[in-house]
Structure formats: C-alpha cells, structure tokens
Amino acid sequence: MITLCQPSRVWGLPNMSPFCAKLETYLRMAKIEYKLKGGLPASGPKGRIPYIKFENGEKLGDTNAIIAELKKRNGDVLNASLTQEQKAVHLAFRSLLEDRLYYMMGYLRWKEEESWKHVKKIFQPFMPPVVGGIILSRIRKTFLEDFSIPLVTENSKEDIYELSKEAIAAISKYLGEKPYFFGNEPTETDALLYGFLIQLIWVPWDSPMKQQAIEMKNLVPYCQRMQERYWADLKPEYLF
Numbered sequence: 001m002i003t004l005c006q007p008s009r010v011w012g013l014p015n016m017s018p019f020c021a022k023l024e025t026y027l028r029m030a031k032i033e034y035k036l037k038g039g040l041p042a043s044g045p046k047g048r049i050p051y052i053k054f055e056n057g058e059k060l061g062d063t064n065a066i067i068a069e070l071k072k073r074n075g076d077v078l079n080a081s082l083t084q085e086q087k088a089v090h091l092a093f094r095s096l097l098e099d100r101l102y103y104m105m106g107y108l109r110w111k112e113e114e115s116w117k118h119v120k121k122i123f124q125p126f127m128p129p130v131v132g133g134i135i136l137s138r139i140r141k142t143f144l145e146d147f148s149i150p151l152v153t154e155n156s157k158e159d160i161y162e163l164s165k166e167a168i169a170a171i172s173k174y175l176g177e178k179p180y181f182f183g184n185e186p187t188e189t190d191a192l193l194y195g196f197l198i199q200l201i202w203v204p205w206d207s208p209m210k211q212q213a214i215e216m217k218n219l220v221p222y223c224q225r226m227q228e229r230y231w232a233d234l235k236p237e238y239l240f
C-alpha cells in the first residue's frame with residue numbers, strides 16, 4: 001500500500017493545500033488504497049508536499065508525476081472514456097489552475113491580513129515559545145516569495161482579482177450544467193477542480209475570489225456533489 005505524506009486536515013477539508021486535496025481525492029476516486037502520514041515540504045523529494053512513499057521506501061513527489069506513475073501501475077480507469085480533445089482540455093485547465101490560479105490565490109491567502117489571521121492559527125501550535133513569532137514571519141516570507149511569479153508581482157491586487165474572475169468563470173462555463181467536468185461521470189479533472197475550488201469556497205475568511213466562485217452558481221453545488229461522493233466522512237466547517 002502507498003503512503004500519502006502531507007500535513008493534517010484543517011477546516012473540515014481534505015487539506016489546506018490544493019495539491020494535497022487534489023491527490024488524495026484522486027486516490028479515492030481511482031480506488032487506490034493508501035495510508036496517511038504527516039509530511040512537510042523539506043522531507044519530500046522535491047521539497048514540496050504532497051509526496052508518496054511506495055512499500056519499498058521509494059519516495060515520489062509532484063502530483064502530476066505521482067498520478068502518471070499510478071496510472072502506469074494501475075491503469076487509467078477514470079479517464080477511459082475521454083477523447084483526445086477532452087484530454088487536451090484537461091491539460092489546459094490544469095495549467096490554468098496550477099500555473100495561474102494557484103499563485104494568485106496563494107499569494108493573497110498569505111498576504112492579506114484577513115486570511116493570514118486564519119492561516120497563522122494553524123501553524124501557531126507548532127511554534128516554540130518566545131521565537132515562535134519570528135519563525136512564523138519567516139515562513140510567511142518564504143511562502144510569499146514562492147508565490148511571487150511575474151503574474152503576481154506585475155499586477156495590482158485589483159488586476160489579480162480580474163484575472164482570477166476570468167479563470168473561475170472559465171471553469172464555471174465549461175462545467176455548465178453537467179454534474180462533472182466532462183459529463184455524467186467524474187474523471188481525473190474533477191479531483192483537480194475540487195482540490196482547488198474548496199480552497200476558495202470553504203475557507204474561514206471572505207474574499208473577492210470566494211465571492212467570484214459563489215456567484216458562478218454551479219461551483220458550490222459541484223463541490224457539494226464531489227464532497228458527498230468522495231468525502232462524506234468529512235464536514236467542511238466553513239460553509240458560508
């Protein structure tokens with residue numbers, strides 16, 4: 001059995017990291033048995049979470065590399081009915097979420113006082129007395145540096161919200177009235193979308209991005225559908 005290494009659950013969500021939430025959702029969707037173990041970026045083979053450990057102790061990082069390896073080993077049942085065109089659409093949306101939305105969402109989550117207040121609370125219990133505050137500020141600085149790609153640094157906050165609106169609207173438009181992204185049955189893309197959308201919708205703070213997602217009307221019911229099907233054992237604590 002594989003071991004999925006990542007930080008613990010918070011806010012009644014699979015994870016506060018979209019990549020961790022995506023991968024664990026994928027494992028559940030693909031019915032791949034796994035056990036959970038705490039994991040920090042520094043212990044991962046790529047310096048990031050999540051990562052997995054195979055039974056022989058070998059570690060593998062990067063959700064897309066992990067999913068590709070698991071497909072090689074177990075087959076790709078989830079995407080069996082997808083056309084080549086739909087696979088291309090998957091790749092385009094994956095890039096929209098992982099290479100654009102992730103940075104905009106992450107930067108503002110760690111930068112804005114309203115969200116930082118809640119993010120900070122998660123790390124505080126692990127901080128030593130006296131110097132804990134300094135360590136926390138360093139962690140915040142490191143994360144903000146990591147999110148500081150040109151898309152984020154070259155745009156104002158208002159511009160970022162325009163860009164996030166565009167991305168969220170594109171997801172909503174393509175989903176339309178379908179229960180899952182490509183139709184009546186879920187595919188790998190739904191693990192990706194769910195992992196990312198819950199980071200906007202079911203977090204303890206309000207934000208323009210949360211409002212953008214809620215206004216799209218079909219995204220909250222979509223997350224609820226995924227939640228009920230794959231995460232009925234959890235109850236999001238911050239339903240607005």
Ligand SMILES: N[C@@H](CCC(=O)N[C@@H](CS)C(=O)NCC(=O)O)C(=O)O
Nearest residue numbers: 017018019041048049050062063064
């Ligand atoms: N491409 C990677 C991205 C993973 C990633 O960026 N993880 C973040 C958490 S959401 C991380 O580990 N950040 C900590 C750090 O960079 O120190 C994947 O698909 O797994």
